[in-house]
Amino acid sequence: MSREIKVLIVDDSALVRQMLTEMLSSDPTINVVGTASDPIFARKMIKELNPDVVTLDVEMPRMDGLHFLEKIMTLRPMPVVMVSSLTQKGADAAFRALELGAVDIVGKPVLDLKDSFQNLRGEIVSKVTAAASARVRARERQASPHTARPVSSH
Numbered sequence: 001m002s003r004e005i006k007v008l009i010v011d012d013s014a015l016v017r018q019m020l021t022e023m024l025s026s027d028p029t030i031n032v033v034g035t036a037s038d039p040i041f042a043r044k045m046i047k048e049l050n051p052d053v054v055t056l057d058v059e060m061p062r063m064d065g066l067h068f069l070e071k072i073m074t075l076r077p078m079p080v081v082m083v084s085s086l087t088q089k090g091a092d093a094a095f096r097a098l099e100l101g102a103v104d105i106v107g108k109p110v111l112d113l114k115d116s117f118q119n120l121r122g123e124i125v126s127k128v129t130a131a132a133s134a135r136v137r138a139r140e141r142q143a144s145p146h147t148a149r150p151v152s153s154h
Contacts (some may be wrong), residue, residue, distance in 0.1 A: 005132040008051035009035040010042040010068075011083065012060040015113065020083065022057060023121045024128060037061075041069035047075065053131045055124075057108070058084035058093050066096055073101035077138045080130035083124070086112045103131040 007030055009020045014043045017035040023031045036042035037059045046054070054072070058065040069080055082097040082105040094105050104127045109116030 003029070003132045004010075005030045005053060005129060006033045006049065006051045007031065008033060008042065008045055008049060010037075010039065010054060010065070011035075011057040012037050016057070016083075016108070016117075018026045019114065019117045020124070023117070023124055026121070027125045030125065031127060032123070038128050039063040039065070039071075042068065043071075046072070046078075051072070051078070052077045053081060053103075055081050055083045055128065056102075057098060058082065058097070062096075066093065066100060068095060069102060073136070074138060077101065077136045079103045079134045079136050081106060081124075081127050081131050084108050103127075103134045103136065103138065 007024055009017050009032060011017050011020065014037070017037070021032045021035060024032050033051055034045045036045050039060070040062050052082070056065045056069060065082065065084065069082070070076060072080060080096070080102045082102045084093065084105075086110045086145075097105055106120060106124055106127060
């Protein structure tokens with residue numbers, strides 16, 4: 001019993017949005033419900049389309065992906081897979097994305113994009129599929145000394 005996974009792709013590159021859409025749509029359990037070129041469009045689409053998973057780039061106009069990820073995890077937590085050239089293994093952006101609540105990361109190739117991306121198809125599909133079943137919790141806005149109170153056992 002596999003349910004459909006609704007995915008929203010957020011990337012400023014039209015080519016990357018197209019390649020991710022084709023790649024993810026090749027899996028019968030994944031339905032790409034929309035694509036957005038920046039977080040401002042993505043915010044509206046998240047409200048309208050209610051995706052199960054968001055793929056998110058780091059470098060984008062109007063708002064970077066890490067800042068948007070922080071907003072998502074505070075206001076409307078959902079599984080996010082970062083897909084960015086800045087999230088290569090060991091990169092500061094990768095650690096920051098995981099710290100902010102991203103479920104997983106995929107390093108976007110920087111050279112020979114079309115062929116290199118096809119080599120990542122299996123990894124991207126499996127990470128998005130796994131992310132769909134991840135339990136994501138809201139990030140605390142700002143920890144205040146009054147938010148955590150011990151529960152009385154009386």
